[in-house]
Amino acid sequence: MNKKLHALLLLSVFVVATCGLIYELIAGTLASYLLGDSVTQFSTIIGAYLFSMGIGSWISKYFDKNIISWFIQLELLVGLVGGTSSTILFLVFESAASFRIILYSLVGLTGILVGLEIPLLMRILKDRYEFKDLVSNIFTFDYIGALLASIIFPLLLIPYLGLVKTSYMVGMLNVAVALIVCFNFRKEIKAVAYLQTSGIICILLLLAGFVYANAITNFSESLTYNETIIYSKSTPYQRIILTKKGKVLRLFLNGNLQFSSDDEYRYHEALVHPGLQALPNAQNVLVMGGGDGLAVREILKYPNIKSVTLVDLDKGMTGLFKSNPALLALNKNSLLSPKVKVVNADAFSWLRADKQKFDFMVIDFPDPSNYSVGKLYTNSFYKLAKGALAPGGIMVVQSTSPYVAPKSFWTVDTTLRSVGLRTIPYHNNVPSFGEWGYIMATENPSYKKPDHFVPELRFITKESLDLMFYFPKDMAKVKTDVNKLNNQVLVKYFEDEWSTVL
Amino acid sequence: MSGRRFYNGGFVKGIGRRSFLLKAGLVTGGIFLSGCLRKIKPNTTYKNISGSIKGPNAKAGHILRDKLPLPAPATTRKVKTLIVGGGISGLSAAWHLQKQGYNDFELLELENHTGGNAHYGSNSTSAYPLGAHYVTIANNEDTPLINFYRECGIITGFENGLPVYNEYYLCFDPEERLLINGQWQEGLVPDFGLPAADKAQVKKFFVLIEELKKAKGNDGKHAFDIPLDNSSADEKYRSLDKISFAEYLKQQGFHSAYLLWYLNYCCKDDYGQQIQKVSAWAGLHYFASRRGKAANAEPNAVLTWPEGNGWLTKQLAASVAPRIIKNNICYSLSHQSDGKLAVQVYDIAKGTSATIIADNVIMATPQFVNKKILKDVNRGVNYDAMHYSPWFIANITVKGLPQSKGAGLCWDNVAYNTPSVGYVNAGQQAISMTNGKRVLTWYLPLCDHEPRVARLAAYTRTYEQWLDMMMPELEFMHPGISDFIEHVECWIWGHGMISPAVNYIWGADRQAAKQPINNNLFFAHTDLSGISIFEEAFHQGLRAAEQVLAYNGKHANA
Numbered sequence A: 001m002n003k004k005l006h007a008l009l010l011l012s013v014f015v016v017a018t019c020g021l022i023y024e025l026i027a028g029t030l031a032s033y034l035l036g037d038s039v040t041q042f043s044t045i046i047g048a049y050l051f052s053m054g055i056g057s058w059i060s061k062y063f064d065k066n067i068i069s070w071f072i073q074l075e076l077l078v079g080l081v082g083g084t085s086s087t088i089l090f091l092v093f094e095s096a097a098s099f100r101i102i103l104y105s106l107v108g109l110t111g112i113l114v115g116l117e118i119p120l121l122m123r124i125l126k127d128r129y130e131f132k133d134l135v136s137n138i139f140t141f142d143y144i145g146a147l148l149a150s151i152i153f154p155l156l157l158i159p160y161l162g163l164v165k166t167s168y169m170v171g172m173l174n175v176a177v178a179l180i181v182c183f184n185f186r187k188e189i190k191a192v193a194y195l196q197t198s199g200i201i202c203i204l205l206l207l208a209g210f211v212y213a214n215a216i217t218n219f220s221e222s223l224t225y226n227e228t229i230i231y232s233k234s235t236p237y238q239r240i241i242l243t244k245k246g247k248v249l250r251l252f253l254n255g256n257l258q259f260s261s262d263d264e265y266r267y268h269e270a271l272v273h274p275g276l277q278a279l280p281n282a283q284n285v286l287v288m289g290g291g292d293g294l295a296v297r298e299i300l301k302y303p304n305i306k307s308v309t310l311v312d313l314d315k316g317m318t319g320l321f322k323s324n325p326a327l328l329a330l331n332k333n334s335l336l337s338p339k340v341k342v343v344n345a346d347a348f349s350w351l352r353a354d355k356q357k358f359d360f361m362v363i364d365f366p367d368p369s370n371y372s373v374g375k376l377y378t379n380s381f382y383k384l385a386k387g388a389l390a391p392g393g394i395m396v397v398q399s400t401s402p403y404v405a406p407k408s409f410w411t412v413d414t415t416l417r418s419v420g421l422r423t424i425p426y427h428n429n430v431p432s433f434g435e436w437g438y439i440m441a442t443e444n445p446s447y448k449k450p451d452h453f454v455p456e457l458r459f460i461t462k463e464s465l466d467l468m469f470y471f472p473k474d475m476a477k478v479k480t481d482v483n484k485l486n487n488q489v490l491v492k493y494f495e496d497e498w499s500t501v502l
Numbered sequence B: 001m002s003g004r005r006f007y008n009g010g011f012v013k014g015i016g017r018r019s020f021l022l023k024a025g026l027v028t029g030g031i032f033l034s035g036c037l038r039k040i041k042p043n044t045t046y047k048n049i050s051g052s053i054k055g056p057n058a059k060a061g062h063i064l065r066d067k068l069p070l071p072a073p074a075t076t077r078k079v080k081t082l083i084v085g086g087g088i089s090g091l092s093a094a095w096h097l098q099k100q101g102y103n104d105f106e107l108l109e110l111e112n113h114t115g116g117n118a119h120y121g122s123n124s125t126s127a128y129p130l131g132a133h134y135v136t137i138a139n140n141e142d143t144p145l146i147n148f149y150r151e152c153g154i155i156t157g158f159e160n161g162l163p164v165y166n167e168y169y170l171c172f173d174p175e176e177r178l179l180i181n182g183q184w185q186e187g188l189v190p191d192f193g194l195p196a197a198d199k200a201q202v203k204k205f206f207v208l209i210e211e212l213k214k215a216k217g218n219d220g221k222h223a224f225d226i227p228l229d230n231s232s233a234d235e236k237y238r239s240l241d242k243i244s245f246a247e248y249l250k251q252q253g254f255h256s257a258y259l260l261w262y263l264n265y266c267c268k269d270d271y272g273q274q275i276q277k278v279s280a281w282a283g284l285h286y287f288a289s290r291r292g293k294a295a296n297a298e299p300n301a302v303l304t305w306p307e308g309n310g311w312l313t314k315q316l317a318a319s320v321a322p323r324i325i326k327n328n329i330c331y332s333l334s335h336q337s338d339g340k341l342a343v344q345v346y347d348i349a350k351g352t353s354a355t356i357i358a359d360n361v362i363m364a365t366p367q368f369v370n371k372k373i374l375k376d377v378n379r380g381v382n383y384d385a386m387h388y389s390p391w392f393i394a395n396i397t398v399k400g401l402p403q404s405k406g407a408g409l410c411w412d413n414v415a416y417n418t419p420s421v422g423y424v425n426a427g428q429q430a431i432s433m434t435n436g437k438r439v440l441t442w443y444l445p446l447c448d449h450e451p452r453v454a455r456l457a458a459y460t461r462t463y464e465q466w467l468d469m470m471m472p473e474l475e476f477m478h479p480g481i482s483d484f485i486e487h488v489e490c491w492i493w494g495h496g497m498i499s500p501a502v503n504y505i506w507g508a509d510r511q512a513a514k515q516p517i518n519n520n521l522f523f524a525h526t527d528l529s530g531i532s533i534f535e536e537a538f539h540q541g542l543r544a545a546e547q548v549l550a551y552n553g554k555h556a557n558a
């Protein structure tokens, strides 16, 4: 056996081993990026991968004849499946509720194929080597390959190429091995032309993926930065972006933070419980805005609630929070509850046509940073809301920060009062937002502070409520105008007050 | 609309005929040539833009100029009172008659819809105005108008003696912006980037206006009022009708280019004419006659609807709908020997003519039309004293607007020093969030030439040539907007509105034209006010209706 062939074959072992491990690393990284909880993701992926490799080795005994030809075809297949796997996973992540099934199927398939590689290679080499040398050489190169993979993957491949390009590149390496083997053993195998052409086609396909998958690559490269964008979509109304850092998910609408999963409970508990806990007989609830289902999650903690109507403009938003596994985990599948009816409509128009009355109403719109949203904070809107409030009912309005934007906050208060509602303003601290404000409004002459709360709350207690109702001097009430459709003072105040901060 | 270009041929006579023909020839010839050139070198810039040119019923013009042979009247019927014309004036007359319990009338309208210049259109994105698009809140002593506003829910109640206006009809914030010195500023009065001297002149002008708003003549009446016939007869003020607004401003020492641009813009916007062409009295009336106060809005606040004043048309028409006969053009009217009026009408839809014998008639049609219909009636009216400004309106459907610097989209959006008077956002009063798709109504008064020439030129232009006129200005306002435009619907008003030329409002011609004939033929139209606004049309109708009631001895003083 000549020296050249010898080196080449060992190089193949080396490449095959490196690629195999890289596929495993890609799958693990992707799963933990997309699904969070890296320890769980990595260990389940590695487990599944190793197990599949076991299946692959076991299957290898059924290959008898034409081993070289089989090996070449196998390499082509590994290259194709492995090369495109991360692209496939990125593309399906947005839409698939069954993302895990696809993920583990791909991991399983790659594992089986990779599991086949070394046994087949050993059998190709077994007639050309002493058994002792063979085993030691193969294992040496297998482990060196693994070491190399584990070093270059985090240090070079991910930072410089990103996940998608890495996959395509590794895929091409597999195909290259196939072509090299094919070339060197061309005298020993049949249908060389067929195998060579297939190999070249595969290389070209993967190359095209490598070059043109730029969109996906950009997306995947962003994974390597601090805050990872794991979902982004432009709906007719807004741009939804979901990011992830460590375990924390954040949702941005048009670049404005809507919630951060580590402290959103503070916001949503404060939004819902002071009002709803005070209404032990409440049955029907209306939520306007809040397509994330997080306020609904809090509302569903009350067994007395029979129905929740959620009115949110954007189907893209409610759809996302009805299907994305990470978000479903966050809102506890609230939007899928049989008690919840999701209506995708403009809240103003919907409310104007509404005939039903509600015991409790959550008005959770984006901040009044422009005239379109500002309409939802006007006396005209609150008049309609008052009309939809059942006798004794309470509505609560998210009202921006009374600390940063006191004039804006108290304008909401003034506007609610101008339509004949009694208001109960309060606030709490939500670290990712700062000091945040809410206003309850009711036609009742009095509001009775609840003295106990539903179990499992992480923030609200009777004692914390007293603090929330107290407004220190730096957030004290200021006199403001009423916000009206024909004079949206709130948008102007809001712009002034926040521009000094941002 | 090919026949349209001859529409005005018949109106040209006497003095100035030769110079008119020369100018008209030059202008239309130029347009025709450029049209030919365009055909040779078609440009595909507008390939994503669809649309057409429309306007009021073109057949009417031919009929009135005897260009179409009409069948002889086949039937005769009797009506006590006939109102001809279903614009705001005619509808207001009908509305008022009915309010007073007088129901023995019919209203004829040549179009298949009422509304006249307050007509509107709609598409899947929005309803939009084709002409009149807003009113300001009523002067508080204008009881009839306030009563109408109460009746149709524009005024919902009173607080501390002041009307509370329906908040869905008060123009939503933000209202106006002006593109000036490279930036969109809030409000239309030039301010951004103005030198101190200009700012001082602007201020001085508004101080003057505040005085004139309060001013009363020696008869105790407001110097400027709505309806304008309620204004003081004091020569001190009426003499202002004898000079042009431009002349007056010069005399008063107003020379700031910014201020003059603004005042010129206002005259174009309300009268379709430039400050040289309107009288000082009219120019000042625009500012000094509006004193409306509301409990829940700024003084002079604007009321508007997606379909503009088409909404008001619908309210007026609703109560008298059974008595409205559409698609019927009145083409001739004369007194019978028994003193009654024989009115010849042609049904455009059916192609039949009829004679209506009426005890009395309100002509709620413009005088350039009456001139044709009343050929046999001696009114002693100098029709040549009345000038009508042509207008071009484009309803532009956009799928969004490019980003721009400064104030964002408002109801009224104007650019400094441009030929048009800007565009209004037809969807301003929509409460729902939009996905960016809107209809913008762009207004171009055709006041660069004398009205007759401009009108002829307007009828000559092709769709592409109108786009050629609009697009540079729109691109100037919003660089990159072309790519956002999906549809442009053009509308031409050949005789858009009467222009309050020097000596028209308080001269003899208007007085003469207002006079009833034989005390049973009455007149109501904004051209008899000299200022074309909804309030004038409304009061024109009410005045004529009162004349009918008086004639019929049923005058129930409201």
Ligand SMILES: Cc1cc2nc3c(=O)[nH]c(=O)nc-3n(C[C@H](O)[C@H](O)[C@H](O)COP(=O)(O)OP(=O)(O)OC[C@H]3O[C@@H](n4cnc5c(N)ncnc54)[C@H](O)[C@@H]3O)c2cc1C
Residues within 6 Å of the ligand: B084, B085, B086, B087, B088, B089, B090, B108, B109, B110, B111, B114, B115, B116, B117, B118, B130, B131, B132, B133, B134, B135, B309, B328, B329, B330, B331, B364, B365, B366, B369, B373, B391, B393, B493, B495, B496, B497, B524, B525, B526, B527, B532, B533, B534, B535, B537
């Ligand atoms: C482009 C434009 C913008 C305007 N914007 C505003 C605005 O924003 N606010 C405002 O207040 N005003 C505005 N106006 C002024 C508007 O014209 C008046 O407010 C008002 O609508 C005029 O009503 P009218 O009844 O006097 O006249 P018209 O509207 O002229 O009504 C006359 C009616 O008579 C019918 N008619 C004519 N001849 C005959 C016939 N022979 N037989 C039967 N029927 C006939 C016509 O079809 C028409 O319906 C605008 C006008 C134009 C052209």
